Amino acid sequence: MGNYNDFKAKYIGKATDVDGYYGAQCWDLYAAYARYLGYPICHCTVTGYVQDIWTQRKSNGILNNFNEVTVMQPGDVAVFKKSASTPLSHIAIFDHDAGGGYGWFFGQNQGGANGAANLVKLPYSATYDTAFRPKCFGTTTQKPAASAKKWTQNCTLRVGDRTKSVSCAIQGIQGNCVRCNELGGLVPLAHVTEAQDTRDGRCDNYLATTAARIYLDECTVQAVKPGYAMVHGYWVKAGPLMGLR
Missing domain, CATH: 3.90.1720.10 (endopeptidase domain like (from Nostoc punctiforme))
Structure with a gap:
């Protein structure tokens, strides 16, 4: 072998x-x-x-x-x-x-x-x-240790935290951006991935229709203000975001 x-x-x-x-x-x-x-x-x-x-x-x-x-x-x-x-x-x-x-x-x-x-x-x-x-x-799927941090929504995000979003609906594509009202507006396509619960045919990272759903890829929180977090130099709504807790 x-x-x-x-x-x-x-x-x-x-x-x-x-x-x-x-x-x-x-x-x-x-x-x-x-x-x-x-x-x-x-x-x-x-x-x-x-x-x-x-x-x-x-x-x-x-x-x-x-x-x-x-x-x-x-x-x-x-x-x-x-x-x-x-x-x-x-x-x-x-x-x-x-x-x-x-x-x-x-x-x-x-x-x-x-x-x-x-x-x-x-x-x-x-x-x-x-x-x-x-x-x-000869080994099977491993799971993280029980003490490992888990992704948690509705937590307080701090500068330097790692974050990503839950699945979010999209309202359309504009140039190299996707419009996602749940995240606060336009988000670069390079920073999102099609969610597994997609509704536009299949999960192939091709956003064919507004039935598709996306999540913001894992990134670092650069700044915070009430209801928002800055990632990649722009503000997104904090509601859909998760942190490791």
């Missing part, structure tokens, strides 16, 4: 192009890892970006060979949302914790020469809620 450390030793510093398109992309290293473990490869079938591996996980077959986990260990596959750190979404393999809300991830197209596989430090806040653990590792 293959293991993560042997895979990393084999591929680190190398540029791997599994599908022959666009050079050494992040998807290609995931694909090589799946093959190394003897698993079928999942593709980006909706948006063309690797976020599809997670958003379409209930139908793309990845859960046949991977368990969803909430606490990562070395060798787990993490999928990253569109964020400041991973603007087109991203996929990489968790290597070890870096502290301060960051982890070290083994992946391609993340700064290595010609896209070659390397280790980089990325924020956990950019990952989706669950990662994928190969079933051949």
Whole structure:
């Protein structure tokens, strides 16, 4: 049975192009890892970006060979949302914790020469809620310790707190922003993700209609005033926001 450390030793510093398109992309290293473990490869079938591996996980077959986990260990596959750190979404393999809300991830197209596989430090806040653990590792879904902080709404937010919103309705799209009255108006599309309780057909991060719902991605509170919090340099209503308590 293959293991993560042997895979990393084999591929680190190398540029791997599994599908022959666009050079050494992040998807290609995931694909090589799946093959190394003897698993079928999942593709980006909706948006063309690797976020599809997670958003379409209930139908793309990845859960046949991977368990969803909430606490990562070395060798787990993490999928990253569109964020400041991973603007087109991203996929990489968790290597070890870096502290301060960051982890070290083994992946391609993340700064290595010609896209070659390397280790980089990325924020956990950019990952989706669950990662994928190969079933051949013989472990099941882990849950955070009972003492771990939990996301709580209707709490007092302070400067420096991490926050994100509950699911919110949208009223339309204007340029690169979504109008969300629950959050106070226009919010950049780059700072939101389609919610799982979407009502515009499917959760593919494409806001096709105003039936879609979104949540504000995890970010840092920069300032506060009654009823509002500043994030990314603009004010949003505090009502839908949550804090770690």
